[in-house]
Structures are given as C-alpha cells and as structure tokens.
Amino acid sequence: MRLAFMGTPDFAVPSLFALHAAGHEIVVVYSQPPRPAGRGQAICLSPVHRAAAELGLPVRVPARLRINVEEHAFFHALQLDAAVVAAYGLILPTAMLDAPRLGCLNIHASLLPRWRGAAPIQAAILAGDNHSGVTIMRMDAELDTGAMLRSDRIALTPTTTAATLHDDLAIMGARLIVTTLDQPTTPAQAQPEQGVTYAPRLTREDGRIDWSQDAAALDRQIRALTPWPGTFTTLDGQVIKIGSAAPSPARHLAPPGTILDDALTVACGKGALRITRLQRPGRSMMDTNLFLRGQSVPAGTVLGS
Incomplete structure (x- = not known):
C-alpha cells in the first residue's frame, strides 16, 4: 500500500520498521520537529525521524497542522491508501483525516475504550488493571473515539513497569498494524459507550x-x-x-x-x-x-x- 507514517517517540519505531519490511510504499514520514535534549540541550531528531533517515525515507516536521493549509494540500496530493499514526503528538485536522483512501489508522496503546488519551500505558498500571493491549482504530475528529479494526491484549503482572509494557506494546502494535493492512476489508466496530476512561498527560x-x-x-x-x-x-x-x-x-x-x-x-x-x-x-x-x-x-x- 501507499502509506504515510506519522509518529515521534520510540514506541512508534517498531511499526515503521515493520511496515517497511512488509513491502509497503512509505512515501513520507511525519514527526515532531527536532528539539533540544539532554544536559547540553543539543538539538536532537526524534526517534522516528532517526529511524526514517536510516531507511532513506523523506521526513516532514511541521510544527502545527490545524490551520496549515499548505500541508493539507501536500498531504492530499500524495494520493495515499492510508496513513498510519503512532504517538505522533499533533492533532490531525479533518482535511488530513479524510485524505487517504482507507483513512488514518492509529496504533493506540490500550484496550479501547479504556484509557483514551495521552498516557494509557501508565494509567493501566496505576489503576491495577489485569490487562493492557493495543487497539488499531480508524481515526475520527474526536480523541481516540474511532471505530476499532483489531486489538490484542497482554497480562499485567505485579512486576510490570511502564518501560517493559511500553516495549511489549510497541512490538505488538507493529505486528497488529501489518496484519490490519494485510486485511483491509476487516469490518470496523464502533467503540462501546460503556467502560470509557481517560489517561491525561502526566506531569x-x-x-x-x-x-x-x-x-x-x-x-x-x-x-x-x-x-x-x-x-x-x-x-x-x-x-x-x-x-x-x-x-x-x-x-x-x-x-x-x-x-x-x-x-x-x-x-x-x-x-x-x-x-x-x-x-x-x-x-x-x-x-x-x-x-x-x-x-x-x-x-x-x-x-x-
């Protein structure tokens, strides 16, 4: 498929590599702009940006998207089959959500509708959940409310940490998104109205x-x-x-x-x-x-x- 990939942190990197290895045509990668990091505050590329460079893929780093009409036009002109989004960090406007033929597919690190929001991995452990997982959903204009295409779960143990769960779910997400794109006619299911919880951004x-x-x-x-x-x-x-x-x-x-x-x-x-x-x-x-x-x-x- 002809894809755009949109992600920023380490969590998204296995999915980018998996899609590339599966033979999909990734025509562009979007990531957050380079930012200062570390004690020396040197300007650093995001993990996804570095991975895309390793794969020889073009990268775009717009600081904003909501009213960026030039970016909307560029994205629409790509004539994508789908866009894959994994912890990108910017909200996609409707003009971009509607551009790909199959829509924008999000790799979300929770069993939706539980733990919509910015910190689902941490929220599951904090709450003492027995399971966490990954949901592939078709994005809409609201926060993590889109129809679900595929999911898988993993048991949480008394020793599970955010770091170990992050790594497990990143690998799970990579596997699930490749499977989802291999079966593009899988019917989507609306998220249930019961059991909705939110995981706000941590400070x-x-x-x-x-x-x-x-x-x-x-x-x-x-x-x-x-x-x-x-x-x-x-x-x-x-x-x-x-x-x-x-x-x-x-x-x-x-x-x-x-x-x-x-x-x-x-x-x-x-x-x-x-x-x-x-x-x-x-x-x-x-x-x-x-x-x-x-x-x-x-x-x-x-x-x-």
Missing part, C-alpha cells in the same frame, strides 16, 4: 510520593511512572528519585514515611514499601545498598517531610 508532580497511601498503590505508582516522569520523595530537604521498590511484609506502628530498618523499608498508610533503587541529586540511579554506603539513613528518619 512531574504526578511522581510525588505520598506515604500516607497504601503500599500497593505506591508500588504501582513507582512502576507506572518509571522512567518518566519518575517518582520522588525528600530526604533531609533533598529530592530523592525512586527507581524501584517492593511491598514489604514488615509490621509497624510508625507514621507514614518513617524508615523502619537499615534496608530502607518505609512505613506507608497501609503496609510498608522497601526501596530497592534510588538516586540522590547529581548522582546516577543505584541499588539501595550502594546508596547507603555513601549516606546514612537511620531507622526513624522520616521521608517527605
């Missing part, structure tokens, strides 16, 4: 640990928000990032946030959580035993105060 503040919450919820928060935006607490006035933790069977009568032992087990509103990886300012993430060699944190210390 750094979402990573603040409230030790008055129960340990199971905090464990999900840490697993859902690692590596981004990350979770954090404070220790002696310093912001400490938490890389991983595990619920602990420790029994306690201490206030939430209190260190219970020499292994950084922390009292929560219900239960306790043992921090297994953490990071002090200006240092790299490290295991707890290495952290404690450089900084004493005696039992009775209170985090987050």
